[in-house]
Amino acid sequence: MTDTSSGIPRPGARPEDHTDWVTLGRRLQAIQNSMIHCGEPHRYGDYYYAEALRRLLTDSRSGWIPTAEHLWLLDLHAQVNRRNLQEANRRAREARTRYATASAKIRAEVAGWLRRVANERTVPARYRREGVLLAADWLDPATPASPYPSPDTSSAPVSGAAPLPVSAVDAQLLLTLRDAGEREGRLAVGWWRQHAIEGRSHAEQTQTARAVLDGIDSSDETVLAALPHFDLASYDADRYQHHAPAGAPDWAQLPDVGQALVIDAVRSGFTDAVLDGVTAGCQALLDTGDGGRR
Template sequence: MNENSTSSIRRQPGVRPDDATDWVALGRRLQEIQNTLIHREQIPRYGDEYYAEALRRLLTDSRSGWMPTAEHDRLVDLHTQVDRRNLREANRRAREARARYVTASRKIRGELAGWLRRVTNDRTVPSRYRREGVLLAADWLDPATAASPYPNPQPSTGTPDTTPPRPVSPLDPQLLLMVRAAGEREGLLAVGWWQQHALTGRTPSEQIYIARLVLDGIDSSDEVTLAALPRFDVTGYDETRYQAHAPAGAPAWSHLSDHERAVVIDAARDGFTDAVRDGVAARCHTTLNTSSTGEGEGRRR
């Protein structure tokens, strides 16, 4: 088979190739095999074209099950393109679902935390210990608004409460959630840095091109595109950053085993990575939507 035709097929996935099979050469080879196995002679009984046409009619029939190499390569390339489109679509839907979940979850947590803070008082929860537990739960649900008296409750007598904070087990789910949330906040800051260096100061056409390129790369999990996004500094995660991320009462960094430290770092990295990808995708969508809106206004004028 002609290598040039095969390479051209590979450069154009999905295009059905022309039949580049050398049927005459195959017919000659078949005649040689028949002469050896059946006729026991070297003199060909029929011309090469006769066997070539017989083979062509037999093997090009859709019922034969035979597939030329070029056709096989075309189907492989076609399926590869379909798989890539499916992966891009799946990543896009997952990203949109995460964004919807984050929005809905933030709203629900805020409403529930607000309700807990409104109904929690001396009458509904007479026990001061339980009342502080409810307010602590409200803070966990909606940390954006701190609920008094947590984290440093002050009794009505004015005497400072010296009760130590509740200790947190080494792999407490709340500890990992707070570490992940801290990673998400750092990821959002990194998104701002990325926008400043990748989009700000460029022409509208350049911004549209970069936004489309990056968005397609994120949806298709392109390694080059993902490698160009801000990355979490694993080696730089030390005791100082852990103390800034962990809640009060969490075990000291030196008390964590290597496995526990790895779990903590993974939680922070996961939050950072998801925030960066979703945040960059959101900035790209905003850029494309703004450009399309501007073009529409220009046409109306």
């Protein structure tokens, strides 16, 4: 329906009918005349009008189609829609796969960068550093939280010895290696204290202790560089065998990832022991106020 005053269709109005009813009426009249005057068998009543309408409406010019053809078209459209839906779903799956692949690559790159930069110099606080590595594990849980050693620099297994699975590097072995690193770290703190603190005046000891604590809290590279460092380059099969408990797999049998876990465990224990020991020693020196004199 249309608002006669404005010409704007009213809400709910049916679409405009473009059927040429006059032409259809003329065709219907022609069909009826042909049925009467062309010697066809006579039909009467409903049968006569039904046949006339059938001939009119099945003509391709009428704009109508039979029910069977209409159902066939509906089924054809349904098949096309199903194929379109399947194609759309296929493209959506491919897009999700591409996104997941790109996302995993980006997460791995970000996690790798976090693992490379999170060390005792850049993040001296133990718990903050563990938080950074935990974030890296969340981003890329398939990769261990350690960049050492890289596959192109890791030692190859001895001839005839197949690499063991990563599961061979169990938690107990890593804990033992971390304890070994902590022992070396505590020894390194003793050497550092002898060279940096002891044998100096009370004022110099207090000044050094305060400067070291401030440097650790602020991640001052100069202060951190003066602390004992874990010597990554010197960690080899001999040191591993010295640290590893009885029954542990040989160094050459560990896969690259397993060697990285071992090095990270020893390095983490060493670094944490150094930072904790230096911090505790400097803080005790300031608290007692005796300058370390006994």
